[in-house]
Amino acid sequence: MLQRALTFANAGYRTGLVHDSDTELDAAELAALTAAGVTRFFWDEPNMTEMQIFASIERDGVVPLLDIAREWNGELSVNDQIRARKAGLEVDDGSLGFTVEERGLLGAAATKGKWFKTVSYAEMVGRDVVGPRIEASAGTLVATLHSLRAWMVNGDEAV
Known part of the structure; x- marks a missing residue:
């Protein structure tokens, strides 16, 4: 999923990534997502x-x-x-x-x-x-889904 998100973002698409929190993203992955402008939506650790x-x-x-x-x-x-x-x-x-x-x-x-x-x-x-x-x-379910909806509908980047 990470690579797909980066591919879309690097192609110029506004990109959001919804991901589980059972495995932490490493510093390089987080930096790549940030640099590409990918907005992340995720759960409490360690939840899927x-x-x-x-x-x-x-x-x-x-x-x-x-x-x-x-x-x-x-x-x-x-x-x-x-x-x-x-x-x-x-x-x-x-x-x-x-x-x-x-x-x-x-x-x-x-x-x-x-x-x-x-x-x-x-x-x-x-x-x-x-x-x-x-x-x-x-x-977190409620907060994340509200943030995701706002991002999709209004283009809000804040999560």
Whole structure:
């Protein structure tokens, strides 16, 4: 993704790069992006997109995310991936308290299980879960998405 962003920026296009924060960019990569004028949008360290969504989405958004994951990936598979993060964790939606720890486990399971890794799955998550709940959500997800939208719509460079 970094090289693609640099290619577009160096060709004269206004370029933004949305990236996960599970791996830090090194000083040379950051310098190259800055020199090329690429605007960066990223999550809290060490979050990947799925982890940031589960960390930030309002409480009422967690079950719909799990429903989508189970519909696409199978209930048994999703539940097993959740339990693999914490032995004995009950994955019945009614018993999950959606604590910070549980949200972290769900985000890690979603990332490892690639629950939302196709474009169509990601579009549905954004359209049906994140978008309608963005104002009631919190954290870096909200700030980053607002900055990204402002950059796209208004040309704002500040993030």
